[in-house]
Amino acid sequence: xxxxxxxxxxxxxxxxxxxxxxxxxxxxxxxxxxxxxxxxxxxxxxxxxxxxxxxxxxxxxxxxxxxxxxxxxxxxxxxxxxxxxxxxxxxxxxxxxxxxxxxxxxxxxxxxxxxxxxxxxxxxxxxxxxxxxxxxxxxxxxxxxxxxxxxxxxxxxxxxxxxxxxxxxxxxxxxxxxxxxxxxxxxxxxxxxxxxxxxxxxxxxxxxxxxxxxxxxxxxxxxxxxxxxxxxxxxxx
Numbered sequence: 001x002x003x004x005x006x007x008x009x010x011x012x013x014x015x016x017x018x019x020x021x022x023x024x025x026x027x028x029x030x031x032x033x034x035x036x037x038x039x040x041x042x043x044x045x046x047x048x049x050x051x052x053x054x055x056x057x058x059x060x061x062x063x064x065x066x067x068x069x070x071x072x073x074x075x076x077x078x079x080x081x082x083x084x085x086x087x088x089x090x091x092x093x094x095x096x097x098x099x100x101x102x103x104x105x106x107x108x109x110x111x112x113x114x115x116x117x118x119x120x121x122x123x124x125x126x127x128x129x130x131x132x133x134x135x136x137x138x139x140x141x142x143x144x145x146x147x148x149x150x151x152x153x154x155x156x157x158x159x160x161x162x163x164x165x166x167x168x169x170x171x172x173x174x175x176x177x178x179x180x181x182x183x184x185x186x187x188x189x190x191x192x193x194x195x196x197x198x199x200x201x202x203x204x205x206x207x208x209x210x211x212x213x214x215x216x217x218x219x220x221x222x223x224x225x226x227x228x229x230x231x232x233x234x235x236x237x
Contacts, residue, residue, distance in 0.1 A: 002101065002182075004030060005208035006231040009216045011188055012224030018042030019186050019229040020094075022050045028101030029057055032114050032229050034186040036160070037092030041083075045092040048082060049075040049161045053098060063102040065171055068109045072096065072161070072169050076111075079162025093162040097128060097184050099233065106182065106235075108172040112160045115190050117183040117198065120176055124199035127172055127182075131159040181208075182233040185215075188226035192219045208232040 004025060010017040018035035020043070033050050035042030056071035057063070075096065083089045095112025108116050108127060113135075116127040129135065133156040159168050176182065181202050190198070197218060205211035212230050219228045 001236050002028075002030070003208060003234040003236050004231065005212050006030075006032075006229070007209075007212045007216055008227065008229040009220065009224070011226050011228050012220055014227060016040070016043060017227045018046055018094075019188065019227040020046035020050050021184070021229050021231050022054060023231065024054055027054065027057055028063055029054060029098065030184065030231055030233060031096060031098035032184040032186055032231055033094045033096045033161075034112070034114050034188070034227065034229070035092065035094040037089065041089045041092035042094070044082070044089060045079050045094040045162050046096075049079055049094050049096055052078045053096070057100065063100050063107070065100075065102075065107045065109075065173065068098060068100045068107050069169050069171060072098075072109055072111060073167055076161050076165060076167045080165065083162060093157075093160040095157070095186070096161050099182060099184065104175055106174040106176060108174065110170050111167065112157050114184070114186050116172075117185075117190075117195075118174065118176060118180060119183070119199060119202045120180040122203055124195060124202065126195075127174065129170055131168070131170070132157055176235050178235050178237050180235045182235075184231040184233070186227060186229040188224070188228035189215060189219050189230050192222045192225065192228075202232075208234060 033046035035046030052075040097110040
């Protein structure tokens with residue numbers, strides 16, 4: 001069983017919010033999406049991808065890693081189809097990271113660079129792996145981290161929902177201890193707020209709502225250059 005809280009903020013630069021999050025405890029489903037595209041396309045992509053995943057899981061009436069991946073594929077095709085029928089939505093896409101409860105297991109799937117972290121026994125670690133040029137190309141070329149932070153390719157995704165077919169999904173299975181906290185967030189948070197601050201906040205702010213707002217405020221204090229979304233999930237008995 002999970003205790004959950006989510007919050008999204010447009011940040012300090014953008015006037016619209018292309019992020020989307022969903023808390024569906026009745027299905028054991030939680031997700032964060034970060035849309036991209038011109039005009040309102042990014043908002044549209046993140047919303048319909050999230051809604052498609054929720055609809056698919058609900059209709060499947062089962063919670064396993066296969067159904068979560070199938071839901072991601074369905075979301076990918078729906079975003080592609082929507083863009084093909086409306087020229088104003090051309091080029092839209094979205095990242096997506098989702099958690100599905102399956103008994104004591106937490107099933108996680110991700111596409112793009114929205115992330116999941118796990119805080120367990122006071123230690124924070126990343127769960128997901130970014131599908132980005134920086135992670136898949138830059139680091140393998142041996143480019144230093146300091147240079148990657150300002151590299152012109154630093155915002156380039158190598159995979160996103162609605163951009164390509166076939167879709168490459170990263171999937172993970174966790175069995176976290178009671179009291180552990182899982183974090184889902186867009187790069188408006190993890191790209192701005194240091195992981196050390198993230199871990200310290202979760203260790204010291206026991207109330208999930210307070211912790212979420214503290215992290216949003218920290219991202220805004222650091223300039224808030226992008227939309228900021230965080231979903232916090234605490235494992236309870």
